[in-house]
Amino acid sequence: MTLHVLREDDGEALPVVLLHGFPLDHRMWEATAAGLVGPREVLAADLPGSSGRTSSGAAASWAQDAAPSLDDAADRLAAELAERGTRRAVVVGLSMGGYVALALAERHPELVAALGLVDTKSTADTDEARAARLQVAEETERLGTVEAVTGMATSLVGESTRAAQPAVSEQLAAWIEEQDPADVAWAQRAMAARPDRTHVLAAFPGPVTVVVGDEDTVTPVAAAEHMVEAAPAAQLVVVPRSGHMSAVEQPAAVAAALSDLAQRADSA
Ligand code: MLT
Secondary structure: OEEEEEEOOOOOOOOEEEEOOOOOOHHHHHHHHHOOOOOOOEEEEEOOOOOOOOOOOHHHHHHOOOOOOHHHHHHHHHHHHHHOOOOOEEEEEEOHHHHHHHHHHHHOHHHEEEEEEEOOOOOOOOHHHHHHHHHHHHHHHHHOOOHHHOOHHHHOOOHHHHHHOHHHHHHHHHHHHOOOHHHHHHHHHHHHOOOOOHHHHHHOOOOEEEEEEOOOOOOOHHHHHHHHHHOOOOEEEEEOOOOOOHHHHOHHHHHHHHHHHHHHHHOO
16 A cells, blocks of 8 residues: 655645555546646555555565455555544545445544545446456466456546547556556455445535446446435536546546545535
């Protein structure tokens, strides 16, 4: 687990903590972070299961002691934040990062002032999805490469991005190639083991923004609407011309939604 400071600020505004999707790392947030409004500290984690050029193999070494778990990722993140003196933050996660954000809200509620849930869902995997993940984990370990997930560079983005911004998939492919196969396997097993956390949203007292690309086929608009229905004060932002990687495909729109969330959290 590594926390990267994407923007420094020691003012009064709540910091924003950005949690990446799979199989990526903190770099997927750079464009969105650049578009966040106002003076505000912005941190981005390399969660276990991502290399991010700084923590390769870290998740694999945890797996020797314990079953892969996003709860552990949330606990490690809470410990890292405590160590640097961050006691409260706006926590934003895309897809797998959203699963970790919900785990953090359940296990460390004092830390989470507001939740940004981007292209993600609050439900657990179906049996079929879980079996597919375990197969990818097994194949990744057996081959010792990330080959089983390289196709995600194109399958995660929307049709509009594939047509109009081919550089996005090229960038995703380059980031995916840099991930450690053992970490990729760890993340698949950890995601397969996660529980349904819809009840966490229902009980969450702070501001919530749910963001989803209108062309997201992995966690579609219906999954976002399910979360908004669960969280009474949640706001829904549907990002046009975007698939599952809205923060990379349409960073300005995501930055605008998250800036608004952070401002609501500051004044809550
Ligand atoms: C992600 O983008 O983090 C993944 O699509 C999450 C998942 O596989 O559920």
